[in-house]
Amino acid sequence: MKKINVLSVAFLAIAIYMVSMNSGCKLKNPTEGFAITAKADFVTAPSSFKIFDIARNGYNKSLEGINITISGKDAEVVFNSGARRIFTINNGMVNICLRRGTVATLTNPLEFNIEIKADGYLPTIYPVKLTSLEPIDETIYLTNINELPKGADKTKGNTITDSSGTTTGNTIIVLPATSQKTEKAVLEIPTGITMTDKNGGLVTGNISVDILHFTASTGESIKSFGKQSDNVIQDQNGSTLDQSTLVPAGWLNITMTGDGKNVKDFSKPVKALIEIPGNQFNPGTGANYKIGDQVDILSQDKGTKTWVSETQATVQKNLATNKLFVEFDVNHLSTWLAGSMKNKCGSLTIPLSSNFILGMADGTPIEATFMVQYFANMSTTDMLFEIPITQSFFYNASNPVLIVNYEGALPVEVKNGLLSAVVNGSSISQSFASGSRAINTCEIKLNLGTINTSSTFTGNFRAKCISGSTDYATLPNGSTVYYIKESDYQSNSRPANSSNLWSNFSANAATASVNWNTVSLPKTSFSTSTEYRFSVNYENKRYDYLYTMPASIPDDIIVELEIPCN
Amino acid sequence: MKKYKIFILLLTFILVQTETQATNDSLLAKPSNGISTGMLFSSNGLGIHLSKTLGQKGICALKLSASYLPYTLNNFVINVDGSNINLNANSSTGFKLKLNGKIELGSANLSAEIHPFKNAFKITAGAALMVSRIDLIATPRDSLKQGDVSLGPDEQGEIFFGLTVPNLCPYLGIGFGRAVPKKRVGLNFEIGSYYIGSPKLAFRTxxxxxxxxxxxxxxxxxxxxxxxxxxxxxxxNIRLSK
Structure with missing residues (x-):
């Protein structure tokens, strides 16, 4: 018995040894050599902003290396590409990234400002609104005070205040109309006005007056204004108004300094006059400005983004010069604008010449590309700039309208519109015409057309070259195209010779431009969600193509046969 | 590992001695036929079994058993040495991960036990439906910083680690003790192994x-x-039949 037990123990010992070898000696640690590697992309969604000197029509290298400030509600998620909060102009660009994990959507956009203060330039606050993490490439226009753009002018004057900070005489400073700036501006400083700085201190002595006048008559000048949309406009009580779009007719940038102080307030208003370009469109009336029109007067403190609605002025006419103008009171110093403030945003509907639903099933990806051109005026050809737009959609048969959002405010037109999609492996595209010029819009609606209830559908047959060439062959006129349910085809031994199982039709000759052979077929001849085999005899050879009819038979289908091309 | 081996051998010795004593007392006089049930305490979980001897000699038995042991990991921290946190401004070796998830051990076995020497020593062979699996999510424990950006653990990503074995695995083992004891209560010890091929790894980051x-x-x-x-x-084991 003991002998047997010894044998048993020996078996067990061997087993334990084998198990221990398995679990200890020959086994690798499962995590041996395992290492974590993390990506270094702490920031994402890079975007770039070109810095553009309007007067030089390009970049001014003197701006290189200037520090930029990012401000605004979402500034904390904005970094440079090195994940730092240091921003400079580098090679004529300001590049920004967003903190990883940041989300931007149409309903919850990211908003921040790029603030640029450079010697010799007007301080610029460029508002950025991101509705996605797609990189954006925009241009920030800077106004060089020493090289003002066409449509702008500056002058320097002076007035005298006594020891009580009160003007001792009437001062009129005129910025005349010139060939570069066809509208005049005037600032009149009456006698008896007490001037104080922002702290209420009197400003006495010789007061230097600097005025920049910008008109809306040139694109360059309009660029100085910056973005017209997404403005914050408040009333004089500080309440934000619904309007956020400004369409300027002209504006003045006024500074007064004396005794080392900047004038901020007046005891009584000074008078400003701005002429309005004769062909200036008034968004408020939908026509060009005319006598009696009301113009919104707004002010904006330097270095801020908020406009304050001050008052309204009535358009008058100088009978001697035949020029329209507005006069308004200036009771403090800042930028003063005459123009129109509007709600954003309207909608610009672009009609398509025909339905864009060729063989398209619900959910088909569609891409729309076009240019939005911004104009200085509704009636001129002075295109300021254009922005390319590419937007992807999914076709929705129940609501086949694509809505493209863009920055609105200035008069805009759509150009080079193209819709494209891939249906059944074949690319289809359709251009759409430019819409008429519209103002104060920030979305474009493209109606793709709807599927009608026609009892027939159009079969579009194209003969594609087997070689892979992008040329498409035209089937001979009257070519017979056969079709059969694929299930019937597969379930019959020699369906190709069973002519009674095949249906056929004669395809019309294609037009040379599109190489489509089209034929009208009754919908009742086809079953939905069913695969069909289409076949054509071409130069004594047969070529087949399988096509699955969608769940709902569309008005157009595409069948792309492959044939040799000579 | 050395302590583990000594423990196993010691346990084996005790069991062999116990069983040998039992054998001396009654094994040869009375075959162990019948049905038994009992509890199992195994590295594959806690379980139960139902066993029945085959034939009259008591040297062969059929055993149906099941065992299961779930274990939940909650913020269990491991250090992954030598990791290359490939950051421009901050590289380091070693990376601490928090593990959360579930480790499940268990199987349902059908096996035959044979006592080739007509004593307590047995060879067991069978097959098991395996439920053993590991499903873990590893997340970084600490924040990472680059430049002025600090990303919290939740923002860095996750590693999903899953391990499964085949559903059906063969089993082979040896040990001491009878599936159906001669007395009312008996002990048994068994050491064996499932052949699992290579475990299937699910790994996603x-x-x-x-x-x-x-x-x-x-x-x-x-x-x-x-x-x-x-x-x-x-x-x-508890003998159910007389």
Whole structure:
């Protein structure tokens, strides 16, 4: 018995040894050599902003290396590409990234400002609104005070205040109309006005007056204004108004300094006059400005983004010069604008010449590309700039309208519109015409057309070259195209010779431009969600193509046969 | 490992002595026929069994058993040495991961026990439906900083680590003790192994940890050596039949 037990123990010992070898000696640690590697992309969604000197029509290298400030509600998620909060102009660009994990959507956009203060330039606050993490490439226009753009002018004057900070005489400073700036501006400083700085201190002595006048008559000048949309406009009580779009007719940038102080307030208003370009469109009336029109007067403190609605002025006419103008009171110093403030945003509907639903099933990806051109005026050809737009959609048969959002405010037109999609492996595209010029819009609606209830559908047959060439062959006129349910085809031994199982039709000759052979077929001849085999005899050879009819038979289908091309 | 081996051998010795004593007392006089049930305490979980002897000599028995042991990991921290946190401004070796998830051990076995020497020593062979699996999510424990950006653990990504074995695995083991004891209560000890081939690894990384997905091949290679899943079982059997 003991002998047997010894044998048993020996078996067990061997087993334990084998198990221990398995679990200890020959086994690798499962995590041996395992290492974590993390990506270094702490920031994402890079975007770039070109810095553009309007007067030089390009970049001014003197701006290189200037520090930029990012401000605004979402500034904390904005970094440079090195994940730092240091921003400079580098090679004529300001590049920004967003903190990883940041989300931007149409309903919850990211908003921040790029603030640029450079010697010799007007301080610029460029508002950025991101509705996605797609990189954006925009241009920030800077106004060089020493090289003002066409449509702008500056002058320097002076007035005298006594020891009580009160003007001792009437001062009129005129910025005349010139060939570069066809509208005049005037600032009149009456006698008896007490001037104080922002702290209420009197400003006495010789007061230097600097005025920049910008008109809306040139694109360059309009660029100085910056973005017209997404403005914050408040009333004089500080309440934000619904309007956020400004369409300027002209504006003045006024500074007064004396005794080392900047004038901020007046005891009584000074008078400003701005002429309005004769062909200036008034968004408020939908026509060009005319006598009696009301113009919104707004002010904006330097270095801020908020406009304050001050008052309204009535358009008058100088009978001697035949020029329209507005006069308004200036009771403090800042930028003063005459123009129109509007709600954003309207909608610009672009009609398509025909339905864009060729063989398209619900959910088909569609891409729309076009240019939005911004104009200085509704009636001129002075295109300021254009922005390319590419937007992807999914076709929705129940609501086949694509809505493209863009920055609105200035008069805009759509150009080079193209819709494209891939249906059944074949690319289809359709251009759409430019819409008429519209103002104060920030979305474009493209109606793709709807599927009608026609009892027939159009079969579009194209003969594609087997070689892979992008040329498409035209089937001979009257070519017979056969079709059969694929299930019937597969379930019959020699369906190709069973002519009674095949249906056929004669395809019309294609037009040379599109190489489509089209034929009208009754919908009742086809079953939905069913695969069909289409076949054509071409130069004594047969070529087949399988096509699955969608769940709902569309008005157009595409069948792309492959044939040799000579 | 050395302590583990000594413990196993000591346990074996005790069991052999116990069983030998029992054998001397009654084994040859009375075959162990009948049905038994009992509890199993194994490295594959806690379980129960139902056994029946085959034939009259009591040297062969059929055993149906099931065992299960779930274990939940909650913020269990491991250090992954030698990790390359490939950051421009901050590189380091070593990376702490928090593990959360579930480790489940268990199987349902059908096996035959044979006592070739007509004593307590047995050889067991059978098959098991395996429920053993590991499903873990590893997340970084600490924040990472680059430049002025600090990303919290939740923002860095995750590593999903899953390990499964084949549903059906053969089993082979040896031990002491009878599935149906001669007395009312008996003990048995068994050591064996499931043949699991190579465990199937599910490995997925997200976010900033995506580059770690290249480590999947390394893990798979390491796991290839784990073709067997060893099991040690201690059982208490209660004879149901007279």
């Amino acid at each position: 997200t976010g900033m940890l995506e580059p770690t997905s290249s480590e999947e091949k390394k893990l798979n290679n390491n796991l290839k050596t784990y073709y067997a899943l060893p099991v040690i079982t201690l059982g208490i």
